[in-house]
Amino acid sequence: KQEVTQIPAALSVPEGENLVLNCSFTDSAIYNLQWFRQDPGKGLTSLLLIQSSQREQTSGRLNASLDKSSGRSTLYIAASQPGDSATYLCAVRRGSARQLTFGSGTQLTVLP
Amino acid sequence: DTAVSQTPKYLVTQMGNDKSIKCEQNLGHDTMYWYKQDSKKFLKIMFSYNNKELIINETVPNRFSPKSPDKAHLNLHINSLELGDSAVYFCASSQEVSGLLQYFGPGTRLTVT
Numbered sequence: 688k689q690e691v692t693q694i695p696a697a698l699s700v701p702e703g704e705n706l707v708l709n710c711s712f713t714d715s716a717i718y719n720l721q722w723f724r725q726d727p728g729k730g731l732t733s734l735l736l737i738q739s740s741q742r743e744q745t746s747g748r749l750n751a752s753l754d755k756s757s758g759r760s761t762l763y764i765a766a767s768q769p770g771d772s773a774t775y776l777c778a779v780r781r782g783s784a785r786q787l788t789f790g791s792g793t794q795l796t797v798l799p
Numbered sequence: 800d801t802a803v804s805q806t807p808k809y810l811v812t813q814m815g816n817d818k819s820i821k822c823e824q825n826l827g828h829d830t831m832y833w834y835k836q837d838s839k840k841f842l843k844i845m846f847s848y849n850n851k852e853l854i855i856n857e858t859v860p861n862r863f864s865p866k867s868p869d870k871a872h873l874n875l876h877i878n879s880l881e882l883g884d885s886a887v888y889f890c891a892s893s894q895e896v897s898g899l900l901q902y903f904g905p906g907t908r909l910t911v912t
Contacts, residue, residue: 721901730803730889731842731903774840786832786844786855787901 689714689781693790700767701798708762708793710777715755721787722751722762723776731776735762767797802826803904805890811910812880820875820907822890830854831873832891832901833865842889848873880911 690713700706710720719738723731735744735751737760743752750763760777774794778787803824812818824831832855833845846865847855853865862878877884890904 723903728906728908730905731891733900733902736900776842778842786847786857787834787842788844789834789842791839791841 689717689779689788691777691779691788691790693775693777693793695793696791697794697796699796699798702767702769704767704797705763705765706767706795708764708775708777708795710760710762710790712758712760712779712788714781715758716781717755718780720751720753720760720777720779722749722760723778725774725776725792727773734775764795767795769797769799771795771797803890803892803902805888805904805907807907808905809908809910811912813912814880814882816880817876817878818880818909819877820888820890820909822873822875822904824871824890824892824902824904826892826894826902827871828892828894828902829870830893831867832893833873833875834889834891834903836887836889836906838886846873846875877909880909882911885909885911 692711721736722734737744737753748765753760774792776792778789806821830849832847834842836842848867851867864876867873887906889906891901893901
């Protein structure tokens, strides 16, 4: 059974700092991994999708990496801004399954 | 232009009642999902439909019954609501042929009193 863990559960940083969020998964037979952002009381916004054959994906100030063999992914946020404050969730899709297995998220606060 | 929409956004009801949550996507996707987010913020899959056919049914009480009248809609009906059903329910959709990105709705916060 796939389990997804995110560390830390909460992170507070000053504006402008670069930061890394971690995601680990127990079953390396994944199809893809997706990073989401969830704002309080709102839905999930997809940030990046990494296919199992890829090592990283970039979008603006965000860079996500994937190391399937070690069961790890990181989300790197450069030059953080207060608007980046949200909960960041990673989710993996297993092989033939369609559903996503989510981690519990990292709550990020960027202080102005 | 809303991609995945859910109604209602908030639902407060008493134990024992029956309620429905509606979901619609205008992305032309062929697969839709219902996820439940509990108080600890864990999101867990409940159901998935592909072209109106049930393809995933996790261990969910049979008081929960999804209904897909067409490819663009996946409604969730809940009978005999219990306190433990209180959660945020998210609908999502994806296109299996391409992207595989799942797009999520804004969520429905269900409170059972």
